[in-house]
Amino acid sequence: MDINGSRLEEHIYTLAEIGKIGETGVRRLAHSKEDRQAVDLVKRWMEEAGLETRIDCFGNLIGTIEGKKKEKPNLMLGSHIDSQPYGGRFDGTAGALGAIEVIHSLKDKGITPNRTIEVVCFSDEEGSRFNKGVFGVRALIGQLEEGELERQDKNGMSRLEALKEFGVTPDVTQSPVYQPGDIEAFLELHIEQGPVLESQEKPVGIVSAISGPLWLTVTLEGFAGHAGSVPMNLRQDALVGASTIIREFNELVKNEGTLNTVGTVGSLQNFPNSRNIIPEKVEFTIDLRDIDMEARNRLETRLYEIIKSTCSELNLTYSLSEDTRSDPRYCADWIKDIMREEDEKLGYHSPTLMSGPFHDALFMSYISDYGMIFVRCEKGISHNPLEFAEMEDIQKGVELLYQTAVKIAQS
Numbered sequence: 001m002d003i004n005g006s007r008l009e010e011h012i013y014t015l016a017e018i019g020k021i022g023e024t025g026v027r028r029l030a031h032s033k034e035d036r037q038a039v040d041l042v043k044r045w046m047e048e049a050g051l052e053t054r055i056d057c058f059g060n061l062i063g064t065i066e067g068k069k070k071e072k073p074n075l076m077l078g079s080h081i082d083s084q085p086y087g088g089r090f091d092g093t094a095g096a097l098g099a100i101e102v103i104h105s106l107k108d109k110g111i112t113p114n115r116t117i118e119v120v121c122f123s124d125e126e127g128s129r130f131n132k133g134v135f136g137v138r139a140l141i142g143q144l145e146e147g148e149l150e151r152q153d154k155n156g157m158s159r160l161e162a163l164k165e166f167g168v169t170p171d172v173t174q175s176p177v178y179q180p181g182d183i184e185a186f187l188e189l190h191i192e193q194g195p196v197l198e199s200q201e202k203p204v205g206i207v208s209a210i211s212g213p214l215w216l217t218v219t220l221e222g223f224a225g226h227a228g229s230v231p232m233n234l235r236q237d238a239l240v241g242a243s244t245i246i247r248e249f250n251e252l253v254k255n256e257g258t259l260n261t262v263g264t265v266g267s268l269q270n271f272p273n274s275r276n277i278i279p280e281k282v283e284f285t286i287d288l289r290d291i292d293m294e295a296r297n298r299l300e301t302r303l304y305e306i307i308k309s310t311c312s313e314l315n316l317t318y319s320l321s322e323d324t325r326s327d328p329r330y331c332a333d334w335i336k337d338i339m340r341e342e343d344e345k346l347g348y349h350s351p352t353l354m355s356g357p358f359h360d361a362l363f364m365s366y367i368s369d370y371g372m373i374f375v376r377c378e379k380g381i382s383h384n385p386l387e388f389a390e391m392e393d394i395q396k397g398v399e400l401l402y403q404t405a406v407k408i409a410q411s
């Protein structure tokens with residue numbers, strides 16, 4: 001291997017000590033004391049790797065190593081080091097510390113890149129504290145929203161105050177930091193957070209795209225009545241309607257979707273939710289994802305047919321609201337080609353797979369070509385202290401990241 005696997009391992013386990021909960025858990029909420037401690041430690045590792053560092057006004061930690069040809073657009077690597085409140089040791093950190101290891105290995109070999117390389121630990125990827133994530137990367141590319149700094153955590157502290165406590169003074173006029181054309185390629189390594197690589201017995205995967213979710217809220221209305229007195233043929237039971245739609249939606253995605261389509265009803269409210277009253281109103285969410293837009297659109301149309309026919313059969317009315325409609329973002333073919341070539345040389349035979357969850361890379365894709373590498377994680381468990389990835393798998397993934405980065409940096 002060209003990377004130093006034991007240094008990487010030491011960094012990952014040392015960082016996991018900050019905000020440690022239980023034996024294997026981590027709690028490093030965005031802009032918190034633990035987050036700052038982690039940023040300071042990782043900043044030191046960046047400097048040891050030969051990067052010049054800065055913490056920007058949004059809490060992003062950015063390291064730079066100047067290339068020989070300053071006129072060329074930069075190569076950027078990165079991920080995040082904040083965590084869920086009850087999170088694991090590898091989500092984000094494998095990619096962030098892996099990126100630093102890439103630079104440190106270059107230094108060890110005495111290689112000066114042609115292109116300037118930047119390594120970013122994006123602030124608040126997870127979003128659990130202010131109920132809105134990928135804050136740092138959105139600031140970098142100019143996708144902050146109105147009122148973003150006024151959002152409050154559950155103790156009533158605003159993001160503005162939290163960032164000040166973290167040690168920076170946010171200034172939204174500084175966003176965007178990067179424009180399209182500034183960055184040649186963005187590369188992110190991340191644990192898969194799903195079971196596909198494990199099921200294929202592969203340590204590493206090359207990502208094809210990050211799927212775009214369609215989020216809907218469906219509201220069904222019937223009529224409440226006494227559970228003991230209204231005969232079955234006169235009922236307008238909204239919960240029976242919802243259960244029919246949920247079941248048929250599940251069948252639809254399984255039978256008519258692509259291999260990549262996933263559909264979920266994850267939240268449901270029943271009114272009045274009483275043992276002896278026929279349900280009058282039910283509201284539930286739909287999450288439908290695919291990297292194939294045509295397939296997703298087709299299923300969306302079929303879902304509407306199911307809702308319509310179910311409601312007419314059960315004498316219900318319905319309304320729909322669209323909460324999110326995102327397009328899938330495809331990894332650049334030229335980057336995937338380099339990854340496949342390097343993967344071949346390393347003898348990994350890594351499969352190509354899509355990402356259901358989003359990552360910082362999704363947002364970088366709006367200003368730069370991007371590529372992603374996934375590392376197998378046990379049973380697909382993530383956002384949980386039980387999250388686990390074999391160090392050997394992470395090292396293999398980072399080795400592929402290194403080889404890919406070198407190719408791009410020297411081009």
Ligand SMILES: [Zn+2]
Nearest residue numbers: 091092125190
């Ligand atoms: Zn993550």
